[in-house]
Every structure is written in C-alpha cells, then in structure tokens.
Amino acid sequence: MTDVLARLREMQAADLPVHGGRTLAYVYDSGLPDVDRIGREAVAAYAGSNGLDPTAFPSLLQMENELVGFTADLLDAPDGAVGTVTSGGTESCLLAVQGARDSRPDVTRPRMVVPSTVHAAFLKAAHYFGVEAVVVPVGPDFRADAAAMVAAIDADPGRTVLVVVSAPSYAHGVVDPVPAVAAHAAERGIRCHVDACIGGWVLPYAARIGRDVPPWTFAVDGVTSISVDTHKYAYAPKGTSVLLHRSSAHRRPQYFAHADWPGYTMLNSTIQSTKSGGPLAGAWAVTTTLGHAGYERLTRDVFEAVDRIVAGVAEIPELSLVATPDSTLVALVTDATCDAFTVCDEMALRDWYVQPQMAYAGQPATIHLSVSAGTLPHADDFLAALRESVAAAVAAGPTAVDPEVAAFIAALDPAALTDDDFDGLLLAAGLTGGDDLSLPDRMADVNAMLDLATPAMREALLVAFLDRLARPVRATRS
Numbered sequence: 001m002t003d004v005l006a007r008l009r010e011m012q013a014a015d016l017p018v019h020g021g022r023t024l025a026y027v028y029d030s031g032l033p034d035v036d037r038i039g040r041e042a043v044a045a046y047a048g049s050n051g052l053d054p055t056a057f058p059s060l061l062q063m064e065n066e067l068v069g070f071t072a073d074l075l076d077a078p079d080g081a082v083g084t085v086t087s088g089g090t091e092s093c094l095l096a097v098q099g100a101r102d103s104r105p106d107v108t109r110p111r112m113v114v115p116s117t118v119h120a121a122f123l124k125a126a127h128y129f130g131v132e133a134v135v136v137p138v139g140p141d142f143r144a145d146a147a148a149m150v151a152a153i154d155a156d157p158g159r160t161v162l163v164v165v166s167a168p169s170y171a172h173g174v175v176d177p178v179p180a181v182a183a184h185a186a187e188r189g190i191r192c193h194v195d196a197c198i199g200g201w202v203l204p205y206a207a208r209i210g211r212d213v214p215p216w217t218f219a220v221d222g223v224t225s226i227s228v229d230t231h232k233y234a235y236a237p238k239g240t241s242v243l244l245h246r247s248s249a250h251r252r253p254q255y256f257a258h259a260d261w262p263g264y265t266m267l268n269s270t271i272q273s274t275k276s277g278g279p280l281a282g283a284w285a286v287t288t289t290l291g292h293a294g295y296e297r298l299t300r301d302v303f304e305a306v307d308r309i310v311a312g313v314a315e316i317p318e319l320s321l322v323a324t325p326d327s328t329l330v331a332l333v334t335d336a337t338c339d340a341f342t343v344c345d346e347m348a349l350r351d352w353y354v355q356p357q358m359a360y361a362g363q364p365a366t367i368h369l370s371v372s373a374g375t376l377p378h379a380d381d382f383l384a385a386l387r388e389s390v391a392a393a394v395a396a397g398p399t400a401v402d403p404e405v406a407a408f409i410a411a412l413d414p415a416a417l418t419d420d421d422f423d424g425l426l427l428a429a430g431l432t433g434g435d436d437l438s439l440p441d442r443m444a445d446v447n448a449m450l451d452l453a454t455p456a457m458r459e460a461l462l463v464a465f466l467d468r469l470a471r472p473v474r475a476t477r478s
C-alpha cells in the first residue's frame with residue numbers, strides 16, 4: 001500500500017506544483033497550508049458520498065445550501081435567488097446555456113450573443129446544445145462592445161435566448177460593460193448571464209477594500225444568472241463552481257427528472273448524476289474556514305502581488321500590459337525584439353509557469369498570468385525571473401518557423417487531416433512520431449508553429465495530438 005502512495009508521489013513530481021505560488025495558470029494558491037489541509041481532509045472524508053440523492057446524504061444538501069447562500073451574499077443576489085454547486089466553470093456555463101435554451105421551447109433555432117473574448121466553454125455549450133453562437137468582436141479596450149452586442153441581439157431578438165458577458169474575461173482580465181448589455185437584454189426579455197467563473201470570488205472583496213470595480217453582480221438590473229468558481233479564487237480543491245440564478249423560475253429548466261423507466265426516479269440539478277461529495281465538502285470546508293474576513297485578507301494580498309507585477313512590468317521596455325487588469329489576471333505582450341513563447345520557456349527554466357496565448361484576430365501572442373495570493377511573497381523573485389527571461393528571449397532572437405513547414409501547414413485542410421500529415425508535422429516540430437511521442441523541454445518552436453496555423457487548423461492538430469497522448473498503458477501480453 002505504501003508503495004502505491006510512494007509511486008503516486010513520484011509520478012506527481014513531474015506535474016506543475018499546485019502550492020508555492022509559482023504556477024500562474026490552472027491552479028490558485030492561497031499560500032495557507034492549514035486551509036489546504038482542511039480542504040483535502042474534507043475531500044477525503046466525503047470521497048465516497050454520492051450527491052445524486054440529497055435525501056440520502058442530507059449533509060451534502062446542507063453544505064450546498066450554505067455554500068450557495070454564502071455566494072448569494074457575496075454577489076448581491078436578491079431574496080429568492082437560488083443556485084447549484086456544479087463540478088466546475090465549464091459545467092456552470094453549459095448549464096446556463098442549456099437552461100436558457102430550455103426556458104424558450106417556443107424558439108426552434110435558438111441563438112446566443114457572446115463577445116469574442118467569452119470563454120470557450122460557451123462555444124462548447126453551443127456545440128453540445130445546438131444553440132447558434134453569434135460572436136461579436138470586442139472593442140479596442142478588449143471589453144465587449146455594448147453597442148455591437150445590442151445590434152447583434154436586435155438582429156434577431158425572437159431567436160435570442162441568452163446574452164453572455166464576462167467579469168472578467170480570461171484572456172485579457174477586463175470586465176465587460178455589464179449594465180448596458182444586461183439592460184438591453186432585460187428590455188427584450190432575454191436572459192443575461194455573467195461569466196464570473198474566474199473573477200467572481202475576488203471582485204466583490206476588491207470592491208470592499210476600496211478598489212475600483214465596474215458593476216457586474218446581481219445589483220445590475222437584467223443580470224439573470226452568474227457563474228463563479230470556488231475551485232479558482234475561493235482557493236478550494238478542484239471540482240466546484242456555483243451557478244446562481246435570480247429566481248427559482250430561472251433555475252427550473254436546468255433540472256432534469258426522468259421517471260419513465262424501471263429504475264429509481266432520476267432527478268438531477270447538474271449534468272453529472274452520481275457525483276462525489278468530496279469537492280463540495282472541500283469547498284464548504286475552505287469557505288467556512290476562511291469566511292469573508294479571510295477572503296478580504298487574501299484579496300489584499302493578491303492585489304498587492306498584481307500591483308507589484310504591473311509596476312515591475314512597466315520597467316521592462318520589451319514588455320507591456322495588454323490592458324490594465326480589472327482583476328487578478330494579467331496579460332502581457334512583447335515587442336518585436338522579444339518572442340513571447342521563448343519568454344514562457346525561459347520562465348519555466350526558472351521554475352515559473354506562465355501561460356502562452358496564441359495570436360488572435362490581428363492581436364499578437366500574449367502571456368497570461370493568473371496571480372494568486374500565494375504569489376505575493378515571491379513577487380520580487382517573479383520579476384527578477386521575468387527580467388532575465390526577457391533578456392534571454394531577446395538574446396535568442398525571433399523564433400522562425402521553417403518556411404517549408406509553414407507552407408506545409410498552410411496547405412493542409414483541417415477537416416481532412418490524416419495520420420500521415422500529422423506524423424509529418426510531428427517530425428517537423430521535433431516531436432517524434434509514432435508511439436514515441438514526447439514533448440520537448442522548450443515549446444517555443446511548437447507554439448510558433450501553432451501560432452501560424454488558423455484556429456481551425458490548430459484545433460485539428462491539437463485534437464490529433466491529444467489522441468496520440470491518450471493511449472492506454474496495457475500489461476504486456478505474451
């Protein structure tokens with residue numbers, strides 16, 4: 001038994017660290033080991049409990065109602081607001097779309113209006129639920145263009161079941177103009193969802209500590225639902241998000257019941273049916289331990305880290321902010337002398353994970369930072385690593401994609417990518433083909449190649465790549 005746990009730890013050593021504040025995407029670190037321990041113990045205690053039936057596991061129902069109540073207080077929800085704990089941001093976004101669609105059975109070809117910076121989870125929802133996504137380009141400040149969103153709604157209000165805005169957007173960290181969009185949606189009787197998956201737990205505390213936060217909560221008329229992830233800035237273990245609705249009537253279409261079969265009557269509030277009680281218990285334990293006072297402290301810390309990073313970036317001539325961050329997400333752009341992807345590789349060599357974001361809609365590639373409270377004690381170290389990484393990237397020069405490879409990519413049809421095409425690209429990218437697939441230490445060349453590809457081509461390449469990675473490990477058969 002100890003061997004198995006030792007092996008687990010050994011395998012985990014290859015992963016990005018989830019503690020230590022040095023991983024600036026995917027994970028959120030409070031920097032408080034006791035809080036993490038309580039969260040982990042709660043997950044373990046409830047790992048086998050089943051959230052499928054709240055009457056069989058009443059403690060799970062109680063924890064869910066308390067967590068939703070805490071969230072409702074945080075987001076200025078009116079009396080009568082209700083919510084559901086889901087498995088994560090994507091499930092909350094999926095349910096917001098599914099609920100909006102099913103609230104309008106009269107609409108045969110539903111559409112929803114979203115800004116081009118909306119999280120990809122909404123495009124996934126459109127794909128899953130057969131809702132047309134009308135994607136509206138954002139303005140020059142990377143915020144949703146309210147006038148363009150209104151025009152897109154009015155192009156076909158009868159078929160529009162939902163409009164979505166973000167607080168903030170993942171890619172640029174800015175809050176959309178929620179009041180203007182929500183007011184128009186309300187006038188037309190259309191649902192307005194605010195995707196605050198990543199910012200919803202920090203922005204209210206940011207306002208409480210006196211920072212300038214644009215309006216985006218239920219205090220804004222016309223907002224009908226909000227998603228906020230507890231497994232992000234509530235610093236809870238992975239596996240929970242809260243989807244709040246302005247009223248139980250708004251939530252009702254999200255529920256699924258099926259009694260017309262010989263087994264138990266299935267009654268679900270989420271996409272999952274059987275679901276571990278662990279993540280909910282973990283989120284309940286962490287939020288109860290920290291309380292509003294704890295989150296206020298952590299929010300002071302995380303914004304101190306953000307402010308120091310922003311000030312430090314201003315002193316690096318090759319770097320600039322894509323936008324002044326409204327929240328705790330920072331997007332950086334490099335000048336022509338410095339390759340953004342090489343900076344990411346150089347940061348990794350210095351044990352910092354920062355996330356490359358590909359070029360989009362005429363904007364160059366950027367570097368994403370999701371800053372955590374746990375990053376604050378290491379802010380100076382981060383800036384020193386960033387300065388060194390930029391200097392190394394400038395010294396290395398531009399990452400040039402071999403013109404033949406570029407021409408090969410340009411000639412490929414993403415809809416008809418064959419295994420042979422993919423093998424050719426793997427070889428060209430220095431990733432060995434066949435069964436022997438391995439990632440290079442430096443990703444800049446691969447990223448530069450992907451950056452050249454159209455989004456459709458990038459999707460096809462990455463799907464093919466994931467298909468190669470995800471192969472079963474079989475016991476050898478004689």
Ligand SMILES: Cc1ncc(COP(=O)(O)O)c(C=O)c1O
Nearest residue numbers: 088089090119121170195197198
């Ligand atoms: C704004 C926003 N919405 C939705 C999601 C999806 O959340 P998850 O990765 O938990 O499914 C994210 C994730 O970063 C996000 O930033």
